[in-house]
Amino acid sequence: MSVIIGSAKDRTVTGAIAALAGKPTTLTPAAAVAILAEAAAVAPDKVAGRRAVTALAKVVTDHAEAQVRVAAAKGLAHVQSDVSVRALRKVADRGADGQLLAAAAAGLTNLGGRADVKRLRGAAVRADWPLAAAQAAASARLLAHRVGATLDPEDATLRLPGEDAQVLPVGGRLKTRVKTVDLPVARTRARADLPWAALVPDDASAVGAFSCGDRTHVVLAGKDVDSLASAPGIAGTLLGVNESMGTTFVRWVVLTRPDGDGLAVTVARPTGEVGFVGRGTVVDGVLSVTVDAVDHPGATAVHVTATLSRGTLEVDGRSERTITSPRRQPAPIPQQFDPTGPVAVAVGAG
Structure with missing residues (x-):
């Protein structure tokens, strides 16, 4: 159940601008x-849309409440316009x-250009708050792949969280096969429907779907896989499905970059956390990647090989049935005093 805040008269661009200006x-x-x-x-190109973008940009700069500024930056993050980018x-x-x-760094992942890779790297170095530094660094890396910018593998500011972790070997226990599943037409969503649409290759289409455990992944991939051999790029995007x-x-x-005689492959969340790493090749227009799950709390060992040839996806892999790396547990609350001791009794008696 949702609650609509405000009268119909006020729930307009004009009313919203008035509210943020402090008017009753x-x-x-x-x-x-x-x-x-x-x-x-x-409607970013309509009059109301342009007014809304300009108002959000002003809020980001001038509003007195920090959380309102953050919310406005998140709103701008998915609006392609010169005003929002500036x-x-x-x-x-x-x-x-x-x-x-x-919030701004995440927005530039979607909207930024090649010059913003350097901008975000600088922001990551200057940031005092570790989470902001991590987001700016992750945004710089994701943006570099999106625009095909040159990457220095030794640049620490471009390392994603978990990229250097050990992989989890799939053991000798009973395995769960990674299975190809039918791709319903309803799941071939347009890029504009996705909050992180910029991380889908421009010429991408749905090439297949597979299940791993109880999750279904729809795979979007572009047609030009040969370019991945010469510059960092996004080989594909895995969509989750909200069945309800x-x-x-x-x-x-799926991020790739040329590395030696093949490709270094990193599979990351849109926010930058790494789930899988591995290697790949591009030969005669056929892309093949093999990845393993990295070791992090709550992870399950997975080993998958995927091949994309002329728009056809083939997936072969295994995963453990149970969590391989234990989940992170909350730290125990330190014992302040004995609740049955004389001090506690005296306090209770008062």
């Missing part, structure tokens, strides 16, 4: 930002507020 309306600042973000995303770049260059910097809503979302992004 029935809208909260959060509701006003949401209205502007929706208007900007739905606002996010300004935040990345200043980087004073950690949460705001993290009938929608898809970006679950994993």
